[in-house]
Each structure stands twice: as C-alpha cells, then as structure tokens.
Amino acid sequence: MAISVASLASSFASLSFSSQISQKPYAVSLAHSKQFSFSLASKISTLVVSASVAEAPETEELETRENLLKLVKSRLPGGFAAQPIFGTGRRKSASARVVLQEGSGKIIINYRDAKEYLQGNPLWIQYVKTPLATLGYEASYDIFVKVEGGGLSGQAQAISLGIARALLKVSESHRKPLREEGLLTRDARVVERKKVGLKKARKRPQFSKR
16 A cells, blocks of 8 residues: 555655646747747848938938029020030040039039039049139039039049130130140140050060070
C-alpha cells in the first residue's frame, strides 16, 4: 500500500511539471510576437514620415519655376528677340541671349534663379555680375537670360559678354569703361582637337628606343 501511494505522488509531480513546461513556451511566443509587431509598426511609421519630408522640397521647386516662367512671359511679351535692350554672348560652345529691363537686380537664367542655376559658385556668379558692377547698375536692371550649349563656366562667361553688349544699347558712353575691363572682347579660345597617334592634343606616348 505504501509503495502505491509513493508511485501516485511521483506521477502527480511529473504531470504538474510537464504542464508548466508546456505553458512556458506559449507565454514566451506570445511575448515575442507582440514585440515583433510593435517594431514593424515603428519602422513603417518612420518610413512614411521620411517620404513625406522628401516630397516637400520638390513641390516647392516646381512652384518657384512655374512662378518664374510666368514672370518671364509677362515681362517679355514678344520673346527675347523682340526686346529693345538685347545682347548675344558666346564663349566656347555656349551661346547666351540676354535681355535687360529696368528693375531691382533680379537675374533669371533659363527660368531659374541665377544662384540656383550656377550652383552657388561664387566665380561664375561674379562673371555674370561684373558688367553691371563696373557701371554701378547692380540694382538698376533685371536680367533675363536664355543660354544653351557648353558647361556652366562657359555659359557664365557668355552671359557676361551678352550683358556687356546689351549695356551698349542703353548708352554708348558705357563702351569705354567696359572696354577697359575687357568685357567687350570675345574670348575665342577653345579646346584644341586631339591628333591621330597622340593621346591628347599635344601629349605623346612615351618614346621607346628599342
């Protein structure tokens, strides 16, 4: 009789131990699933916020370009060539058509602000402003430019020549100060073409005697 009671007690203990083991994984799995769902939700929310922030500057740029396009069309009703104060400048393979109108000193290049178009480069911006600064007209004229061909450096120098030529139509007395600064001279330098058998225009391959 004593043996049977001891065996029953041990069997009951084993049953309770197995039930504890079976419950623990269930509780752990529930905890992990809750944490995983929470981390996913947090990741999704951060992705949505970053996307909404990135879209904002693009819409602002489009609005500013549309406003500048409307401004240019309203100020130049007959196009660039129909304006009285007009000048053409060239440098390398760049060609610029420039129109001057009395205003507050705005510079619009290809329907964009000059600093934005020239990527904020101080040297290229200086090229554009030099003719006006020479005569003290920085805040007297608005400049509208349509330029094509070449790179930004050549385009900036072409715009400078176009502005200088347009200022001659304002007054012939502007010729002397502009000529002294060399702003009316067309810079004809271009890249020399590559030659056959050479690496570049002048560069030769290394000479080998044997």
